[in-house]
Structure formats: structure tokens, C-alpha cells
Amino acid sequence: MEAYQNAIDVQHLTKRFDGFTLGDVSFSVPKGSIMGFIGQNGSGKTTSIRCMLNLLRYDEGSISLLGKDVRTHEREVKAQLSAVFDEIPFHDSLTPAQLSTVLSYLFEEWDEALFYQYLERFSLPKKRKVGDLSKGMKMKLQIAAALSHNARLMIMDEPTTGLDPVVRNEILDIFLEYMQDEEHSILLSSHITTDLDKIADYVTFIHNGKLLLTGNKDELTTQHAIMRCKAAEFQDISPEDYISARVTEYGAEMLVSSRTQAEKKYSGLVFDKTNLEEMMLFYVRREKKEWKP
Amino acid sequence: MKGMLLKDSILLKKNMILSAAVFLFIGLLFVLVRISMEHGNLAKDEEIRQSLLSNQFLFYYISPLVLFLMGVDHVAGTIGLDMTSGWMRFLFSETGDRSRYVRGKICFTVLEYGGMLLIAFGYLWLMTALSGESITWSRAGNLSIIWLLCLSAALLQSLLTVGVENKEKAQIIMMIPIILLYFVFSGVMINKLEEMYLNDGSTPLDVLREELMAAQSWLIPAAVIGSAVILTGGYFLSVEFLKRREIK
Structure with a gap:
């Protein structure tokens, strides 16, 4: 071979x-x-x-x-x-x-x-x-x-x-x-x-x-991240900046494809490490953009 | 190919044992009848004995025919199992050799039928010896024709199973030429029977024997050529089917 x-x-x-x-x-x-x-x-x-x-x-x-x-x-x-x-x-x-x-x-x-x-x-x-x-x-x-x-x-x-x-x-x-x-x-x-x-x-x-x-x-799990915010803050986040968002009455969790860019733009928000399961979950619902758990 | 032969022989062990048991049972009945015709109760009634003697050619061929027929769907059955069990998917994923698969099936069929032919000749030898006769070319020819026809049917059914991807469908397709052949054959037989019965009062079995004897000279080459055509044509078609087939 x-x-x-x-x-x-x-x-x-x-x-x-x-x-x-x-x-x-x-x-x-x-x-x-x-x-x-x-x-x-x-x-x-x-x-x-x-x-x-x-x-x-x-x-x-x-x-x-x-x-x-x-x-x-x-x-x-x-x-x-x-x-x-x-x-x-x-x-x-x-x-x-x-x-x-x-x-x-x-x-x-x-x-x-x-x-x-x-x-x-x-x-x-x-x-x-x-x-x-x-x-x-x-x-x-x-x-x-x-x-x-x-x-x-x-x-x-x-x-x-x-x-x-x-x-x-x-x-x-x-x-x-x-x-x-x-x-x-x-x-x-x-x-x-x-x-x-x-x-x-x-x-x-x-x-x-x-x-x-x-x-x-x-690299993928490092580049991606879960960005969390309160319900009131969610309205200020551009949909183009995240893959999809899990929205509850208390707040929202969004998967972002570039953690560094998102951290710069939304410095006041919380960012957590993601894993393959979460990535799969958020990517599958990307066309819906916003979804409830 | 050895691996496939071994696998198929393991899968078919029970079927082969069953075929052999049925053959032995029927064969033994005929042997006992033949012995009784010479030394037992059947020897005492000359009328029955003569009637049996006139049809004793059937004794030579019925058991082998049953044996050969029982083998017709053995290899087709293993192909059906290979498809449903996922073996075919595994084999083609790991080796990709479709032609070897078809060669393996043909080889197994020929080996199995080769073994059956040896058994059938052994049985023919026993039956003719019990009658104080020997295996003539004519008897060997008759047995060979039956063997070749059944071998061809087994090959055809195996190759059809590969082609239509389903053993039951293959059996239905096989039935069409068999039914046609049956009507053609019975039509010819009825005509001959009417003709011969008018002349000398022959029975259907007499007609069958006469016709088989008369047809032997062309039936053996025809059966050989037919088998060869089925074997080679079927091989190439099956390999082509398998190459084109998508395994889901």
C-alpha cells in the first residue's frame, strides 16, 4: 500500500x-x-x-x-x-x-x-x-x-x-x-x-x-461555546451571532461558533465550554433559530 | 472460496442429513420390496411379481430423484440466508469479490450434487445386483439425465435467487418453465399413450420407459449442453447482478 x-x-x-x-x-x-x-x-x-x-x-x-x-x-x-x-x-x-x-x-x-x-x-x-x-x-x-x-x-x-x-x-x-x-x-x-x-x-x-x-x-469544542444571558438581554443579541438559542422564561443559552469573537462582542455575558451533544442539539435546530427545551 | 464452502456446509448440515435420511428410507423400502420379490411374500404371487418386474426401472430412479430434488433449494436457501443475515453485506464490505461469491455457490452445488451422484450410483449398483443384473449404459444414462436436470434446476434456482434477491420469488419464477415443461411433456405422453395403447395395450409407465429409452441419445447431450448454458450464462449474469446490486 x-x-x-x-x-x-x-x-x-x-x-x-x-x-x-x-x-x-x-x-x-x-x-x-x-x-x-x-x-x-x-x-x-x-x-x-x-x-x-x-x-x-x-x-x-x-x-x-x-x-x-x-x-x-x-x-x-x-x-x-x-x-x-x-x-x-x-x-x-x-x-x-x-x-x-x-x-x-x-x-x-x-x-x-x-x-x-x-x-x-x-x-x-x-x-x-x-x-x-x-x-x-x-x-x-x-x-x-x-x-x-x-x-x-x-x-x-x-x-x-x-x-x-x-x-x-x-x-x-x-x-x-x-x-x-x-x-x-x-x-x-x-x-x-x-x-x-x-x-x-x-x-x-x-x-x-x-x-x-x-x-x-x-478545536471545534474550543471554538464553539455556550453563551448565556438573561431574558431581557437576549433581545440585544444579533441572531447572526449564534447557531441557535434555547430560550426559557429566565434567559437564553446560545451556541456560538466563534467563542473569541462572541466574547469580544458580548463581554458581559457568561461563556461555558460545550460538548458534542450540545453542539449537535443546537446545530440540528439552527433553522428554527430559537427553541424551547 | 474454502471459507464459503465450509460455512455453507455448516449451514446445510441439517438439510443434507434430512435429504440423506429420506433417501435412505425410500431406498430401503425399494430394497426390501426387491428382496421380497426374490425371496419373500412378493415372490409367491407371480402376477404381482411380474407387474413389479415390468416396472422395476422405477425402483432404480425414484430414490435418487427424491434425493436430487431435495437438494434443489439447498444452496438457494443459503443465498437467501446470506442476504437476510447480513453475511453478504459483511462479505462484500470486507472482500468486495462478487465473482468469488457466485463461484463458491456454484462450486458447492456441484460438489453436493457430485456426492449425490456417487450415492445414487451406489444405490443403482445395489438395486441391479439384487436383480442379478449389472449397471448398463442405458441405466447410467437415465440416472445421469435425472441428475443433470436436477443439478441444472438447483443452479438455476441459486442464480435466480441472486438475481431477484429473494428465494421465494426465485422459486415462483422457477415454477413457470417447470409448469410449461409439464404441459408439453404430458401432451406428448398422452399422444404416445393413445398410439401405443391402441397397438399393444401399453400402460403409461411402459410409454414413459419407452420414451426415455428412445430419447436417451439426444437427451443426454441436450441436458449437458443445457446445464453448461445455465452454468456459464447464470454465472456471468449473477456476477453482473451482484455488481449492480445496492446492498442497503
Whole structure:
């Protein structure tokens, strides 16, 4: 595989369905980083991921994975990546031990010993059928399989959805371990922003098929801020200066995209650090501009 | 491909065991009838014995036919499962090799039917030995025609399942040519039966046997060519379907 800067490079991705369009989405995942792919259900995350995996044909744009166009170098690229879906793709009647044998023929670099290590670590039974495992166990099995064939890039679609916080944290820790190798990269789609707060280096936020923002997570959360004011003061604030505002009878909270500029302009107001969840909340309602909790 | 073969053999283990059990059950009945015709109660009634002897060619082919027919939707079933379980999405996400998937399914079908053919020849050998006869070219030819037709049906159903993305739809589509063939075949048979019955009082089974024997010279090459066309045409079409198919 040739040298590349970005593990994933999506440019002007457009995919049209009847009633939904994923339009002009562009973002990059630098090599050695974790990109959190955020958006509500139905925002286009899964469509984007399936376009990246060449499961869906996109109408416009380009996608390169590990420095190669996924459509023209599909086999070469896919030999180096792992995909994890929100639902386990393995047949119910297979056992993890049988699955290991099957996957050892599918992946050239399948590491059976590593797979069994993960099974042990996740307390997964080797000989119980997949159909008899709990949701959390199924997801752990899928992740164990994804981590056991030396993939450089993991593309995951809502892997932590529906899991309890303990299992979710366990899985996130595994991802962080995987990232110890600086050749590895992860795209992690989720609407659970706390997960991404914990592990993501970069975030891309899409809504209704449109890209809202993309960039370094720490920079974005530092640039943005929650600006608070009393109800009487809210009338003096220009709507152009904030993304949207949560208004109550006592006052208002606004998300501002440039904390430094807002602090200069509204020096008497209170500014608080924001997080991905709040950013998502305020950005989703940006067209309404003012909303009540 | 080995991985796919292994996976499908695990998925189909129960179905294959069931097919073998049904085959053994029916086969055993015919074996017992054949033994009884020589040494048991059926040997005592010459009229029944003669009637059975005149139709004994059915003994050779019914059990294998049942075995072959039971296998027709095995691989199509695994394709349906691959679609509903998400395996196909996983496989194409991780390898992207559509043609290998189709080759794997064809290979499994051919291997499964190859095994069935060996079993069927073993059974034919046993039945002919019980009659004090041997496997003739004609009998081997008849068995091969039945095998090829069922293999073609299995391949066609698998490839149709890939094409229409649904096992049940594929089964319905498969029924159309089968029903047409049935009407054509029964029309021909009725005409022949009328003709032969008027001449020598032949029964429908006599007509069927006569017709099969007469048609063997062209039916075997036709079945081979038909299977080859289904195999190659179906392979390329299925790969093309899979390449164009969007996996949601």
C-alpha cells in the first residue's frame, strides 16, 4: 500500500434516493486518528458508510480509502479494512470457533490466536451458537473478528448502539488499544456523542444528508461555546451571532461558533465550554433559530 | 472460496442429513420390496411379481430423484440466508469479490450434487445386483439425465435467487418453465399413450420407459449442453447482478 495522508478521503459525495439526498458531503480522516461520524438517525451516516464500502453506488463525488479509489481498487483496499455494523452479520447457527475457521479462509492475515484472545477477554463462549448470544456479546464477537485480521482501517456503523455503558466503555477501550499503532485509523459512526467525546480525535457532523461541520474535535469544542444571558438581554443579541438559542422564561443559552469573537462582542455575558451533544442539539435546530427545551 | 464452502456446509448440515435420511428410507423400502420379490411374500404371487418386474426401472430412479430434488433449494436457501443475515453485506464490505461469491455457490452445488451422484450410483449398483443384473449404459444414462436436470434446476434456482434477491420469488419464477415443461411433456405422453395403447395395450409407465429409452441419445447431450448454458450464462449474469446490486 502506498503512502497516504488520509485513511479516508470523501469529496463531494452525493447519493440520491427517492425522498432523501445525501448531498455534497466532504471530509477526511487523517491516518492514525479516530473520526467520530455524528448525526441523528436518518441523517445519512449509514448511507455514507455504505458508499465508502462500495455497497451503494454514489451519484457524484469521490471516495478514497487508504489512498486508493475504492471503486477502482476495491479488493486491494478491502484487504486492509474492517467493517462493523450495528447488527451482527454472522449466521445464527455458526459458533465463534466455526466462524474463526470460516474467516481464516476469507482473510489472508487472519490471526486465530488473537481472535481467541479477544474471545477470552470478552468472555465469549467458543462453542455457543451466535443466535444464542446476547446483543452485547454479538457486538463483541463482531469487533473481535474485525480486530483479528490486521486491518489498517476500521469503519464502524453504530457499533455501540443498544449496548449498556459497561460494555460500551469496554469496547471503546479496545478501540483505543487498536489505535496504539499509528498506521491504524477508525471511522466511528454514532449518535451517542459521549462515546465520541471520549475517543474521537476528529468529528464530522451531518444532518438531513448535509454536512454541518467537520474538523478536529478539540478545536471545534474550543471554538464553539455556550453563551448565556438573561431574558431581557437576549433581545440585544444579533441572531447572526449564534447557531441557535434555547430560550426559557429566565434567559437564553446560545451556541456560538466563534467563542473569541462572541466574547469580544458580548463581554458581559457568561461563556461555558460545550460538548458534542450540545453542539449537535443546537446545530440540528439552527433553522428554527430559537427553541424551547 | 474454502471459507464459503465450509460455512455453507455448516449451514446445510441439517438439510443434507434430512435429504440423506429420506433417501435412505425410500431406498430401503425399494430394497426390501426387491428382496421380497426374490425371496419373500412378493415372490409367491407371480402376477404381482411380474407387474413389479415390468416396472422395476422405477425402483432404480425414484430414490435418487427424491434425493436430487431435495437438494434443489439447498444452496438457494443459503443465498437467501446470506442476504437476510447480513453475511453478504459483511462479505462484500470486507472482500468486495462478487465473482468469488457466485463461484463458491456454484462450486458447492456441484460438489453436493457430485456426492449425490456417487450415492445414487451406489444405490443403482445395489438395486441391479439384487436383480442379478449389472449397471448398463442405458441405466447410467437415465440416472445421469435425472441428475443433470436436477443439478441444472438447483443452479438455476441459486442464480435466480441472486438475481431477484429473494428465494421465494426465485422459486415462483422457477415454477413457470417447470409448469410449461409439464404441459408439453404430458401432451406428448398422452399422444404416445393413445398410439401405443391402441397397438399393444401399453400402460403409461411402459410409454414413459419407452420414451426415455428412445430419447436417451439426444437427451443426454441436450441436458449437458443445457446445464453448461445455465452454468456459464447464470454465472456471468449473477456476477453482473451482484455488481449492480445496492446492498442497503
